[in-house]
Amino acid sequence: MKANKCSNCQYETIVELAFCPKCQQQAFNETTVPNEGTVYSFTTIRIAPPEYIEYAPYQVALVSLTDQLKVTAFIQDEVAIGDSVILKEVRDNAYVFEPQN
Ligand SMILES: [Zn+2]
Numbered sequence: 001m002k003a004n005k006c007s008n009c010q011y012e013t014i015v016e017l018a019f020c021p022k023c024q025q026q027a028f029n030e031t032t033v034p035n036e037g038t039v040y041s042f043t044t045i046r047i048a049p050p051e052y053i054e055y056a057p058y059q060v061a062l063v064s065l066t067d068q069l070k071v072t073a074f075i076q077d078e079v080a081i082g083d084s085v086i087l088k089e090v091r092d093n094a095y096v097f098e099p100q101n
Contacts, residue, residue, distance in 0.1 A: 001065075001095075002014075003030075003069060004029070004030060010068075012068050014071055033066055033069055034065050036065075036084060036100060037065040038064050038084055039062075039063055039080065039081050041061065041081060042062070043059070045059070058074060058076050060075075061097070063097055073085065073096070073097040074097070
């Protein structure tokens, strides 16, 4: 997936930032980060807000893509910390991941 990388300090982010939060430079270049990663932490959502009620229960996970970059992921399946997951789609600005077998 696409990400932005600070050309000064190598900070990576998937969101558009005007200034690098680490070094305060405006020196982002577009980069590509892996579409797969590992589950760093997660929360199971059993009582979902109305717009997501059809998906409950589901997992909202923090997925590590690189040493520095973690993304918030929507995962329908049950997962555990350390599981390998892969990006399935970007739906309504949410990163939908699924377990990788
Ligand atoms: Zn920086």
